[in-house]
Amino acid sequence: RVDARSLWLCRRYYSSTSQWTLSFTIFLILALAFIETPSSLTSTSDVRYRPAPWEPPCGLTEGVEALCLLVFAADVSVKSYLVGWAQFRKNPWLLAYLVVLLVSLVDWTVSLSLICQEPVRVRRLLRPFFLMQNSSMMKKTLKCIRWSLPEMASIGLLLAAHLCLFTMLGMLLFPGEKQDDRRDRQRLTYFRNLPEALTSLLVLLTTANNPDVMIPAYSKNRLYAIFFIAFTLIGSLFLMNLLTAIIYNQFRGYLMKSLQTSLLRRRLGIRAAYKVLSSMTAEGGAHPEGVGVKPQDFLQVLQKVQLDSDHKQAITEKLHSRSGDLLSADEFQKLFDEFDKRVIKEHPPRPEYRSQFLQSAQFLFGHHYFDYLGNLMALGNLVTICVFLVLDAHVLPKDRDDFVLGILNCVFILYYLLEMLLKVFALGLRGYLVSCSNVFDGLLTAVLLVLEISTLAVYRFPHPGWKPEALGLLSLWDVTRLVNVLIAFRFLRIIPSMELMAVVASTILDLIRNMRAFGGILAVAYYVFAIIGVTLFRGVIVAPGNSSLAPDNGSAPCGSFEQLEYWTNNFDDFAAALVTLWDVMVVNNWQVFLDAFRRYAGPWSKIYFVLWWLVSSVIWVNLFLALILENFLHKWDRRSHLQSLTGDLGATSE
Amino acid sequence: RVDARSLWLCRRYYSSTSQWTLSFTIFLILALAFIETPSSLTSTSDVRYRPAPWEPPCGLTEGVEALCLLVFAADVSVKSYLVGWAQFRKNPWLLAYLVVLLVSLVDWTVSLSLICQEPVRVRRLLRPFFLMQNSSMMKKTLKCIRWSLPEMASIGLLLAAHLCLFTMLGMLLFPGEKQDDRRDRQRLTYFRNLPEALTSLLVLLTTANNPDVMIPAYSKNRLYAIFFIAFTLIGSLFLMNLLTAIIYNQFRGYLMKSLQTSLLRRRLGIRAAYKVLSSMTAEGGAHPEGVGVKPQDFLQVLQKVQLDSDHKQAITEKLHSRSGDLLSADEFQKLFDEFDKRVIKEHPPRPEYRSQFLQSAQFLFGHHYFDYLGNLMALGNLVTICVFLVLDAHVLPKDRDDFVLGILNCVFILYYLLEMLLKVFALGLRGYLVSCSNVFDGLLTAVLLVLEISTLAVYRFPHPGWKPEALGLLSLWDVTRLVNVLIAFRFLRIIPSMELMAVVASTILDLIRNMRAFGGILAVAYYVFAIIGVTLFRGVIVAPGNSSLAPDNGSAPCGSFEQLEYWTNNFDDFAAALVTLWDVMVVNNWQVFLDAFRRYAGPWSKIYFVLWWLVSSVIWVNLFLALILENFLHKWDRRSHLQSLTGDLGATSE
Structure with missing residues (x-):
């Protein structure tokens, strides 16, 4: 439908707000599995030490679920309205959406009428459908x-x-x-x-x-x-x-095809926009030169459209630089080629200082040798942490003396602070924030500073025999050291300077971008299998009575579930089920699970594990490998293509 | 060099006899590792039960080795003579060949002068070089x-x-x-x-x-x-x-490139042959039509050349079918395209019988429904073996009654014999032997018959309570059943009738052909690492004294080398070292080996195992995967290319 109301609705529907709402709703309904009745909110899933989990009162998760289902109902009604009845009937995904929603609602009412004591919740199994339905890439991959x-x-x-x-x-x-x-x-x-x-x-x-x-x-x-x-x-x-x-x-060619389709769609969209704008121009005034788009009209439209501001600026600049009155179709098309170019951010001008001293200081601290010094300090920091780890390995934790390390840590953190301040002074605040690596450094320094100050406030200043106490899982001091190790990421910025590493690194980055569909499918598989596993095997693994607290369980044969103490790998709640499925997916020692669940649940449990092995380890891991191969080869070919292109250009210009 | 003597030598050198001699020598010198001093000629490598191995007397393996080295010396001298001194100096492989040979000879004399009591044999490490040197594909892969x-x-x-x-x-x-x-x-x-x-x-x-x-x-x-x-x-x-x-x-593209190079080389060779032959024609008599090759000359040459007889015949036929006197360069080239075509073997004519009865019998048993009946019988055979395996699983071996199975086996073997005879009758002996599957059936039937007759001779005819005794590892009766399971390979011939399976199967066949270089490199890696392993770790794993014969070794912690009884996985002889390396290559449980050899030999042993892991599991397995991908995609592309070609042809002819 293309009437004004539908268009308004369409724009509303595809606005970032409503799309974010939808995504958040999907996330929420999926996350419910963690707090629903076999709740995962215990510190451990070990059947021997596990405390009784917190059970949400009946109606809490159901209330959240009702809200989510309402959002989905609104979503499906808007979508079907926009698509129209004729299309709706032909679209299996939309029909399935409706059916899933109806089944969920029926199951929800049954659940409420039984005061949350129903034996099986069918709707939990159907929830991943909402995730799959919302992503066109996932549908394609499927x-x-x-x-x-x-x-x-x-x-x-x-x-x-x-x-x-x-x-x-x-x-x-x-x-x-x-x-x-x-x-x-x-x-x-x-x-x-x-x-x-x-x-x-x-x-x-x-x-x-x-x-x-x-x-x-x-x-x-x-x-x-x-x-x-x-x-x-x-x-x-x-x-x-x-x-x-x-x-x-x-x-x-899967990636290639999907890229080509999206390019083709964009071309079509641009062409349509050109048609509309040129017809407007033709209506507005008689131009002798024939059809075309007035740059002013185009600029007006451009201002209203949601676009990346960098790209918008680049297009506007290009539009201003050209001569002539009306834009032809080709020119119009070419304007949008800016999207494919990577925008090179210009460094904002450095602050200009009057004093000679300040100028030379600015030159000194703005130079990239200063970066090298920073990297050297970070390396020193890592080395000290390492050395103290090795030295302390043979000392019992309670006898350790963290005095020297505490002092050194203070020094390093002060250096990072100084470095940050000097860089801001040399480059200006905007110049500092323009580079991602500086932002990372600054954030890390700020976090380290806060942690260090609170460490000092809690344990006072390091003195010989200084020994921070553990609070909960880790002491504040351990957290400081952990965050300090993250300084290693500073070295990642050396990578782009090595040619091959740059390809590898950019492949990894691209992969993460392209992986959402694959990750989504894996998430759906995990979700469905975990829910089935919880339904089938909940409470099947039982703690071995009081005898488990005996110093060693000599009664269990070597290599069995009991001897290996795999008590944490059970299906008693959703989070534990996820980790158990991960362990089976990694395949090593999965015969232990096969054997244990055969003994505890029955021989039919093998079917479940073999099915999961087929889905996850055989199919999905191979899919993932295919994706990596595809991405890497695509990247590599494009790079060598670009290289040969520039080589040709160089040869031509000579 | 292209003088007559060199050419004669060259032909001699590349004749199949001398190449086979060389290959056999390489095989021999590599196989020596199995019988040399830590000889592998024991039934088990388990340190607890291993008998004292047979040690070859000093001089036996050395004598064989001397013969092999003489062959290699002859090889390198012929090669260097053919290549010439100027080329020889530039060829690193030939130089290395000479050096390796010299080192081996020196080490051999040292070994003999010490009456085979030398601590280290350097030449064992150098032996795989002979294998590598002999294969151009392996050099390329390297x-x-x-x-x-x-x-x-x-x-x-x-x-x-x-x-x-x-x-x-x-x-x-x-x-x-x-x-x-x-x-x-x-x-x-x-x-x-x-x-x-x-x-x-x-x-x-x-x-x-x-x-x-x-x-x-x-x-x-x-x-x-x-x-x-x-x-x-x-x-x-x-x-x-x-x-x-x-x-x-x-x-x-590695495979593609090597295919292209070999094609290019063949083209060059054909072109050179054309030049030579046409110059001979020009010398022989003045032909008005200009340059070209007389077909008679070509046929003469063709008779002398070693070629596959099918291809030779196809070329001769094509030569006879053409008109005109002299062969032009293009025609000459095209004659050799016959090599690329697969020769379709014609079925020899069926024997013609006079009698009406024999003719209908021939029709009956030559029909492919008769093959289906054979497959059905084979399936029945497999099913009976399976059923008896399941039935006998809970009976102790000494209580089993093999009467019914013995009778059934006799029946099936008689059927196979009958089938073979009937097929020979229907198709004629040559017609029967033309198909590979028939040859396989015939061989299997013959083997089964011999085994069955000897079983009957040894254990007499089956009667209730019939129970063949074990002789050595397996009873003759078990061997019969094992061979009987091979009847399953009959079903492999169904594969080509399923389209996708056919591609898969032909990929596997191609792979085996292309794999020789990769397999060779793996063999070299195994050989070198096994020899190093034997040198480093021989006798390191010691049997656990008399306590090992205690009913269970409760003293060793679970998951340790001793508890898992990995006593067979040691480096005490070459064969055991190979299996140990295989186990590490498969990677599962290799931490057990790391830990055990750390305890028995020292922490430096980790370097050896990690290196082997890198070479075998990381590099080689990935290489293998790359080879499979390459082969499969190549095959697939060619198939779809052929399909589109035939589609185009069909469209054109319409």
Whole structure:
């Protein structure tokens, strides 16, 4: 719809305020999982030491949730109004939005009518949908993943065949004969029966039980090692990497395509704007030169549009510099090329001092050798912290003497303060704040100063035998030292001066920008699996009674959940579930989780963990690798393209 | 040199006989490591049960070595003669070859004069050079790796900075205070002092100690998990994958380039051959049409050249089919395009039978439905083996009754035999042997038949309670079942009928072909590191006295080398060293090796293991991934290119 009211609504809807409100609402409804009934507000999730968590009174989280759902209802109604009924019916995302909202409302009323005692909350599972629905990039990525599923399935089939074949061979090779022999006892645990053998080899596919599964057979005859090495080589090196290749192949050009689409859209938008403006010009007065846009009209529009002020200024300057009356379509298009150029910020002029002394001081402290001195001091600071860490390593914390380190710390912090003041004096306040690295230095110095002053106020001035007491988790003094380590980030600014490091660093920065969609999908996966995990496994891991406080738990076999004391890795609340899922995603030692949950919850729990392994470790990690490859190669190609371009230009000018 | 004698020598040198001799010599000298003084000819490398290995008498391996060195000396002299002195001086590989040979000879004489009691054999370390020197692809790959070293170094620098920063933060955060508290005891083991903390985080970078290192701190306060998750996220996901991207970027186009170079070389060679032949024609008789090659001359040359007979035939046919007298340069070039086309083997004609019955039988058994029946039988065979494995899982091996399975096995093997005979009858012997899958079936059937007959001969015909005895490692009956599982490979032939699977499978096949250079480099790395490892750590791991035969070793802490019984993973002989290096390359649980060798050999052993980790797991595995990506994308692009080409052709013909 393009009538005036719709346009007004559209502008309102896409204004930053309402978009921020929407984002905040999504964040809020997702964050509710942390404080809802199995609340995560305890200091530890260890089942042995965990205090009873604070339970929110019935109605608190539900109230917040109602507010969020109201916002979403407003969102979906505005969106469907803007899109129109005909489009709405065809758009599966909007329809799903409506359905999810309705289901959530019904579940919410059920929940309230049961006074928050309902066994399952379906709406918690549906919440990530709001996040996914709001991001077009995430929808695109999801579509891309859906396309590559058949290819992944073909590799999955090969992997399954590989696994089955080796399981059969393994069971034939290691029948666990001669039970009386001690060396064969362990052999039984890995290839005892079909599910056991399958699990052993599945875990070996992730290399998480690598030498262990091989040891009993290998200890008997060294030729048995060939079986395990062949399995890992084919499964883990060949097929898994082939999966990576397939996923990368699907995502190759994904970034390129999305960039091209956004460029095309902008072109279209500019063209449309040109049409509108030129028709206005034609209406306003008869120009003999034909169609075109009056620069004044354009400037008027430009003032009203929300744009980055730097870009706005650059366009205005370019507009003023040109001659001629009306803008042609090409010129109009070219004006917007300014967006692609990086705006080089000009340094504001340095303050001018009259006195000769002040001028020379300004030259001295504005010179970049002064920066080098600052870096040297920071390095010294880091080295002292390091040295004292090494020296204090063998001293018990309560016997440590922090006198010298306290004095040195004071000196360094005073130096940073002095450096900041001198730089402000030399460059002027605006000149100082224009560079990001200076802002970082200034902030760090301010934080350090505040911490140091409060440390001195609490523990008084360092004297021999000075020993700050711990308050809570860390003493104020430890916090000061921790923040002091952040001074290491000063060295990051050396990176752009090394050519290759600069590419690498800019890839990382770009990656973080492009990663939001991927991160969002990971967040959705984590959320859904954590909620399912909490529903399935809440309270399944139980503390081992009073015997747990015995000095060592010799009763549990080595390598088991109990012996490794993985009591913190449970599904009793949302935050603990997230960390448990992270541990499974990292894959190392996940057989411990498989085994423990098989014992505590039942053999069907394996399905949950294997599914999560497939989603997170197999699919998502490969996606992430594909994204990094794509970003890096894109960056690299553009850089070498630019280099060859400038080379050509240089050759031409010669 | 191009005089007649050199050419003769050159042809002799590059003949398949002498190249095979050279390859075999290289294989022989490399294989010597298995039987030389710490000989690997024991059934197990477990230090507890290992018998005294057979030691070769002094002079045996040295004699073989002397023969090999003589072959190499002949090789280097022929090569240098062919290349000429001027080129020889400039070629670093040839110079190095000579030096390595001289050093080996000197070391060999020293070894003999000391009656094989010398402490170190330098020449063992130099042996992989012969392998590397002989393969031009390996030299190229090595050059490629050398080029990407600076870029890897930049990421390495970032990784090191990341590691150092987090080590400092970790030591500040986890000072190991309050030693009396049980929960803090473990905390000390990971961040006790600087080397310990650095090792913990280095191992965490490979995720090999993932939940363990986190548990003590996380159990105290759940916020500490953020530290470890951030470390793994940045180090393992970001930086390590960026390293993959950098290595892939360097190797992108590597395959393409090497293909192009070999094509270019062939073109040059063909062009030179054309020049020579046309000059001969010009000398032979005056042709009015100008320069060109007489087809008869070409055919004569073709007969003498060593070529694949299929290609030779195709070229001859093409030559006969053309009209005109002299071959122009273009035509000459085009003749050789036949090499790029895959030769489609024609099926030899089926034998023709007179009788109506035989003809219909031939139709029946030559039909591909008969293949499906065979596949069905093979599936049935696999299913029966599987079912009996599951059924027998809970029965002790000595109580198992193999009567039914023995009978079924006989039936299946008889069916395979029948199938083979019927197929030979239907297709004729040549028609049967033309397809690779039939040859595989035939071989498998023959092996199975021999095994089955010998099983019957040894254990007599199956009767209720039939139970084949084990002879050595496996009973003959187990071997029969193992070979029977190989029938699963019959199903591989279904793959090419699924489009995507076909691409995947052909990628794997191509990969194996292209992998020789990479595999060679890995072999060199393994060889060198294994020899160094044997020199450094031989006899370092000692058996735990008589106490090891106690029923369980409760004295060793959980997760230690002794508790996990990794006694087989030592460096006491070459084969054991290879497996140990493999285990470290797979990375899982490598902290156990680090810890054990620190205790047994000294803290400097860490350098060896970290170096091996860098070479194998970081560089080589990434190289391998790059190779797979390159191969797959190349294949994929060519396929889609071919598809678009045929699409265009179809459109044009319409």
